[in-house]
Amino acid sequence: MKHFTLSLLAICAAAVFASCNGDKPTPDLSIVPNPVSMQGGGRGVALGEGVEPAVKTRINKKLATEEYVLDTRCGKVKITAGSEAGIFWGRQTLLQIVSQVRAKGENRIPGVLIKDKPAFAYRGAHLDCSRHFFTVDEVKQYIDLIALHKINVFHWHLTDDQGWRAEIKAYPRLTEVGSVRSETIIGHQRNKDKQFDGTPHGGFYTQDEMRDVVKYAAERHITVIPEIEMPGHASAALASYPELGCRGADYPYMVQTQWGIFPEVLCAGNPETVVFLEKVLDEICDIFPSEYIHIGGDEAPRSEWEKCPKCQALMKEKGYTREAELQSYLITTVENYLAEKGRKIIGWDEILEGGVSQNATVMSWRGAKGGIAAAKMGNDVIMTPNSHFYLDYYQTADPVANGEPLAIGRHLPLSKCYSFEPFDQLDENEKAHIKGIQANMWTEYVATFDHIQHMVLPRIAALAEVAWSNENRTSYEVFLKRIEAGLLPVYESRGYNWSTYAFDGIE
Numbered sequence: 001m002k003h004f005t006l007s008l009l010a011i012c013a014a015a016v017f018a019s020c021n022g023d024k025p026t027p028d029l030s031i032v033p034n035p036v037s038m039q040g041g042g043r044g045v046a047l048g049e050g051v052e053p054a055v056k057t058r059i060n061k062k063l064a065t066e067e068y069v070l071d072t073r074c075g076k077v078k079i080t081a082g083s084e085a086g087i088f089w090g091r092q093t094l095l096q097i098v099s100q101v102r103a104k105g106e107n108r109i110p111g112v113l114i115k116d117k118p119a120f121a122y123r124g125a126h127l128d129c130s131r132h133f134f135t136v137d138e139v140k141q142y143i144d145l146i147a148l149h150k151i152n153v154f155h156w157h158l159t160d161d162q163g164w165r166a167e168i169k170a171y172p173r174l175t176e177v178g179s180v181r182s183e184t185i186i187g188h189q190r191n192k193d194k195q196f197d198g199t200p201h202g203g204f205y206t207q208d209e210m211r212d213v214v215k216y217a218a219e220r221h222i223t224v225i226p227e228i229e230m231p232g233h234a235s236a237a238l239a240s241y242p243e244l245g246c247r248g249a250d251y252p253y254m255v256q257t258q259w260g261i262f263p264e265v266l267c268a269g270n271p272e273t274v275v276f277l278e279k280v281l282d283e284i285c286d287i288f289p290s291e292y293i294h295i296g297g298d299e300a301p302r303s304e305w306e307k308c309p310k311c312q313a314l315m316k317e318k319g320y321t322r323e324a325e326l327q328s329y330l331i332t333t334v335e336n337y338l339a340e341k342g343r344k345i346i347g348w349d350e351i352l353e354g355g356v357s358q359n360a361t362v363m364s365w366r367g368a369k370g371g372i373a374a375a376k377m378g379n380d381v382i383m384t385p386n387s388h389f390y391l392d393y394y395q396t397a398d399p400v401a402n403g404e405p406l407a408i409g410r411h412l413p414l415s416k417c418y419s420f421e422p423f424d425q426l427d428e429n430e431k432a433h434i435k436g437i438q439a440n441m442w443t444e445y446v447a448t449f450d451h452i453q454h455m456v457l458p459r460i461a462a463l464a465e466v467a468w469s470n471e472n473r474t475s476y477e478v479f480l481k482r483i484e485a486g487l488l489p490v491y492e493s494r495g496y497n498w499s500t501y502a503f504d505g506i507e
């Protein structure tokens, strides 16, 4: 009898096991970025109308930090992950599943076992809040938008020629003066007949607001990396504190009202410049706990340094023969200062010019070549090539005919974003230095959050898939179909303003 009972139990258990785990064809589910594996099986999970399914979560330290397993085979949703971050990414996958099931008018999540983990630990999205100011609420919406795509770094561009956006208590004029420009150029910078709107544009984030953004992002497992530009793109800082410029306190520096690269840079030969940068970074480090601080370093003309007695005196003192060494001096000084605080620098690829330490991480923006060069020199690299991930570029070849809003230029269709190969031209040793991939959203020609969505969606999905899935990508045609089935229902439910060119076959 006992034997019979045990056999019966075994049969029942096997039946239950089979109903949960029996292999079935992989269900027709679209997830972006593409998961490592998806296996059909079991009866799935009933989906009540207007009710999100309950999720049972568990941490399993044997899984990698961001790795997760999503299981809907046995009538419940289970997410097991290496950390809370992994659980969160699993929830983003679930959101896409629930949205597409509902979009099809169905009421059951199919049984599926998804195993997934990211290719890159750094998956970034940048937002320029200097050229145009975006409110804290809009910044949070941007963070939600990137979280949906499993992006885990928000690169916050806070200072530039056209506006200083971060409250610094030691230098109050940065926001009193530097956060407002008197007016803004209308139309494209290239236009011969320059016209301006006559309307001041400004705004800044208080330290409390920036802390609030950091907390909001952390709750979504996103690290905020602030960027404080130096020594170029410094017009707003110099308008606030002209004594920090090579032309001195009497020169009428201004918060710029048009776009481009300006000769006015911080004076490398003035010791007060280093004091200024260190005090600003003290406060920035207090607000932002990220290991990395972005120090800019790009597009800094050296013409002022060539003429400035202070800069020339410093060159003589240090035995420098090229002005590029002044840039290197400033960046290295700041790097060492941040290192004492346990922080590391990221800079645009120009920081390679004049030499940079091995500890600096290089953000390669002028194509991938700066990143390739940096990786060969042994520096860590974040790939953010303008050729593939500058989301301020046009999305179609004929923007006028296709009704695209004015953009900075060039042509970057979704398919081009998707085609990026992060390890191209690198050997095994060099590959290890490619730490991540990032898309950049510059806002010279983008003044509203609605417009940002038009530029970012769906191209950010391509960034997400290269950064999360890389070698596990599908063909572009399949990718496009997966966005339509998996992501568009979420975009729709959130009321996002995504661009339709790629879905209409327009490039």
Ligand SMILES: [Zn+2]
Binding pocket: 245, 246, 266, 267, 268, 269, 270, 304, 305, 308, 309, 310, 311
């Ligand atoms: Zn100078």
